[in-house]
Amino acid sequence: MPEDGRLGKPPSIAGPGDANVDDQTRRQLADLRDRLGPHTPVAVLTGAGVSSASGIPTFRGRDDSLWSQYRPEDLATPEAFARDPELVWRWYDWRRGLIAANRPNPAHAALARLGERMLLTVITQNVNGYHQQAGSRDVVEYHGSIWTTRCTRCHRRAEDRRVPLPIPPRCPDCGGLLRPGVVWFGEAIPPEASDAATAATIRCRVFLVIGTAGAVYPAAGLVGLARSHGAYVAEFNLERSAVTASADLFVEGNAADTVPLLLGA
């Protein structure tokens, strides 16, 4: 499975049987499944690694797209938008098209099924809406949603699923310039999302870290918060990360292959 999720790659259709985990990890996963009772509060922090199997670039690995000459730090900032809103909107419009043309993968589906069985909150750093599309109901969009816009003049928020968008999109109420409803570099997490994430993290008995290196604050701080409140922490990542040393369980591999193991045989 490519870790860069190149444009055009079909989503993974690998089932749990294809995950290459060793016997010790399988035993630990069985122990983790035993902890996941119907009344166990669970919080899940997800990042770009959950989306890569759906064909969505992580913007951290290799990328052969037409946008590869740009760094996200040069496009996903208030300064970039002030300088050249059309450029920023063309990038977001391209990403929206990519997300619309792909779909959730077995990792999203497995979390949605777990959510039917227990009190599970997904805290996602992804803006693509795939968790909800897969059926998860309790989702905290920590970094906002690429499917919402906010008016820079009257501050109206709205869902907007048009693909492609007229560029730049204008507010239907006041004609002001719209901006993507996402959290940019240098911006604060919306208080509602931050509060909901903190509450779910403090409440949980099991905290799952999936497809995120746990390196970007404030999301990274949630892992420490969960630990300090006594939660069992399990990490599902392609490789070891800043989280691994303090995790009770590390499962190596692509999330689309490993997360379905939580559902059992």
Ligand SMILES: [Zn+2]
């Ligand atoms: Zn407006």
